[in-house]
Amino acid sequence: MLMTEHAGKSLLAAHGIAVPRGNLIRKGNQVRSLKQSYPVALKVQVPSGGRGKAGGVLRADDAEQAEAAAGQLLQREFGGERAQTLLVEPWVEHTRELYLGLTVDGQIGGYVILYAPTGGVDVEHQEPHKYAFGSPREFRAHALRELLASAEADDALRERIVVMARRLVFLATAIDAITIEINPLAVLPDGKLLALDAKIVRDEAAAFRQADVAEEIERSRKREPRIVAKALAGNLMMVGLDGEVGLISGGAGMTMAAMDMIADTGLRPACFLDCSSNPTPAGYQLAFEALDADRKVKAILVSIFGGGTHIDRVAKVMNEIMQKRKSRKPVVFRMNGTGRDQADVVMQQAGLQNYPTLESAVDSVVAAVRAG
Amino acid sequence: MSVLVDASSRVLIYGIAGNFGRFSARDIAAYGTKVVAGVAPGRDTREVEGVPVFQNARSACASTDADVALVYVPAPAALDAVLEVLDAGCKVVVYPGDGLPVQDAVEIRAAARRAGAVLVGPNTPGVISPGKAKLGFMPSFCYTPGALGVISRSGSLSYEAGWRLTSAGLGQTSVIGIGGDPVKGLNAGEAIDLLHADAETEAILYLGEIGGADEYAVARYAERDDAKPTAALIVGASAPPGKQMGHAAALVGSKADTQAAKVEALRISGVHVAANLRALVDAAQAALRQRETITT
Known part of the structure; x- marks a missing residue:
């Protein structure tokens, strides 16, 4: 979960990292009531990258310019989203722009500190210096200092960077951040560091111990289309894909394999819909409601290869749902896995066909879509 | 063993x-x-x-x-x-x-x-060594003893693959579910080291997906002179960018995360890549045949 710059900077400030003193506004004319010396920077607050390049940051030298710039920024979309708020900050004179970040590297199985001596919008063009330390308690300031010796000739500056990196490690641990990126990190004329931007990604899995993450997940769920929002609220994993072939599946890998097989026929999957985290009557009911309500969906494939999910139980649930269901969209089943023998009996008694392979089931659902 | x-x-x-x-x-x-x-x-x-x-x-x-x-x-x-x-x-x-x-x-x-x-782990059905023991909740009937070592990021896909291999008469030495999370106790490269050192494993089948860098570790292994023949299936070709596909690590954020980029890297390294699930058994068979050519 990517936080807005303002939310990220608040967290940096709370953990001893200097940021410009900024204010949030919702309307252009609010600029005038701010106690702000000029020039200022106006920055759209959207949780997406590439904002600077997209023109989401403007400079204003007086109140009049600022109001005009604010009006302009609030009307435009950035990353497919219109900003609700702008951050107004003093335009800070600085001598250099650096890049400092902390992230999780799956290959080393832990955290890394990233540093580049030239930050800014084009930072991707250089390979940053990388200090991989794994577990937070394995972070060693002296190891980072040594690594940066070749990258940063200025001893005093290097020391400030090392101190800030240590603070990022503490911050990541405290707030369950999986990425903290400060770009640019400004060097001020007096040599001090100031975080001009903040990109913080929080770990959604940590919602059970981070109340603000749980609240943000709830808020972002409500921004989804109604059908998707309802499925997510029911603990299903759903991503709308806008196609004709409905897919109710279990397990991420098999859901993607079925999506790919559908796409190979020239049709499009309607969704990624993985019920494995709620394989209950209520969960499957919700999945059918979502796809039955979607007018684009012409037929539904139920593809489940159960391990921890016992498919004999799933078969019983499918039978109950089919008996009550009002929609006439064709449904094709392909279920295999733990409990398959009993599942076959249940399906046979219910008069439902269970296709033996994913290929045959996909071919059948595709034929149903084309016939409809 | x-x-x-x-x-x-x-x-x-x-x-x-x-x-x-x-x-x-x-x-x-x-x-x-x-x-x-x-x-x-x-x-x-x-x-x-x-x-x-x-x-x-x-x-x-x-x-x-x-x-x-x-x-x-x-x-x-x-x-x-x-x-x-x-x-x-x-x-x-x-x-x-x-x-x-x-x-x-x-x-x-x-x-x-x-x-x-x-x-x-986390986020895995576990490990099974067919005919010997199992440590997890994968459906037992999907597996049979044999010469193929299997590694999978996805549980459900490993059952499907196991069942296809078993139905086609291709048995397995071990099937290791490394899990779908970004940080794993055992990642793909480390799982490969185990199968590489296992004398009974003649060839390796890797089941991967979009996001993360495990597939590139598999490609690096396949480039080694002493690598065992390797086959792979990478799912998520139809996944849109920027959306998480169930697994925490299954997300296309950059070009290297895409199914196409991973398939290309694996192919260049000499891995037998199945274009889709339909071609899985053929790819595994090709890897096993390559082993026979090496040993005879």
Whole structure:
């Protein structure tokens, strides 16, 4: 979960990292009531990258310019989203722009500190210096200092960077951040560091111990289309894909394999819909409601290869749902896995066909879509 | 000898008193796995499926010589349960649960390494060495003994693949579920090292997906002069960018994360890549045939 710059900077400030003193506004004319010396920077607050390049940051030298710039920024979309708020900050004179970040590297199985001596919008063009330390308690300031010796000739500056990196490690641990990126990190004329931007990604899995993450997940769920929002609220994993072939599946890998097989026929999957985290009557009911309500969906494939999910139980649930269901969209089943023998009996008694392979089931659902 | 688990492994199930733990105890014992102890802190259960149940892992290991642990606890309790079985001396630990915070995954991975143990998971069905033992909840009928070592980021896809291979007469030495999370106890490169060192494994099948860099570790392995023939299937060709596909790590953020980029890297490295699920068995067969050409 990517936080807005303002939310990220608040967290940096709370953990001893200097940021410009900024204010949030919702309307252009609010600029005038701010106690702000000029020039200022106006920055759209959207949780997406590439904002600077997209023109989401403007400079204003007086109140009049600022109001005009604010009006302009609030009307435009950035990353497919219109900003609700702008951050107004003093335009800070600085001598250099650096890049400092902390992230999780799956290959080393832990955290890394990233540093580049030239930050800014084009930072991707250089390979940053990388200090991989794994577990937070394995972070060693002296190891980072040594690594940066070749990258940063200025001893005093290097020391400030090392101190800030240590603070990022503490911050990541405290707030369950999986990425903290400060770009640019400004060097001020007096040599001090100031975080001009903040990109913080929080770990959604940590919602059970981070109340603000749980609240943000709830808020972002409500921004989804109604059908998707309802499925997510029911603990299903759903991503709308806008196609004709409905897919109710279990397990991420098999859901993607079925999506790919559908796409190979020239049709499009309607969704990624993985019920494995709620394989209950209520969960499957919700999945059918979502796809039955979607007018684009012409037929539904139920593809489940159960391990921890016992498919004999799933078969019983499918039978109950089919008996009550009002929609006439064709449904094709392909279920295999733990409990398959009993599942076959249940399906046979219910008069439902269970296709033996994913290929045959996909071919059948595709034929149903084309016939409809 | 197989990798990680065999018929001589002495298995402890942490969280044995819950529905899932009870089912799994019965299921893996029926497969021939030696389940010697259970742990259920705070519960008065003394026995499950004929297995003695203890209040903590230390007393379970001391009384039963358990050396392998299967941990069934929800994510908020996982960090402490895994640290406990490591402290008790278990050298192979499987944590199948999903939704584990990355920070906790980093911590249990580091703790396992300090203890000289191997951690498999999170977010995995576990490990099976067909005909020998299983440590997890994959459907047993999908597997049969043979020469192919299988590694998978996805549980469901590994069942499907196992079932296809078994139906086609291609048996497996071990099927290792490394899990769908970004930080893994055992990542693809490390799992390959295990299969590379396993004398019974003649060829390797890797089942991957979009996001993360595990597939590139597989490609690097395949470039080695002494690499065993390798086949792969990478799913998620139809996944849109920027959207998480169920697994925490299955997200296309950059070009390197895409299915197409991964397939290309693997092909260049000489891996037999299946274009889709339909072509999986052919790719595995090609890898096994390549082995025959090398050895004859």
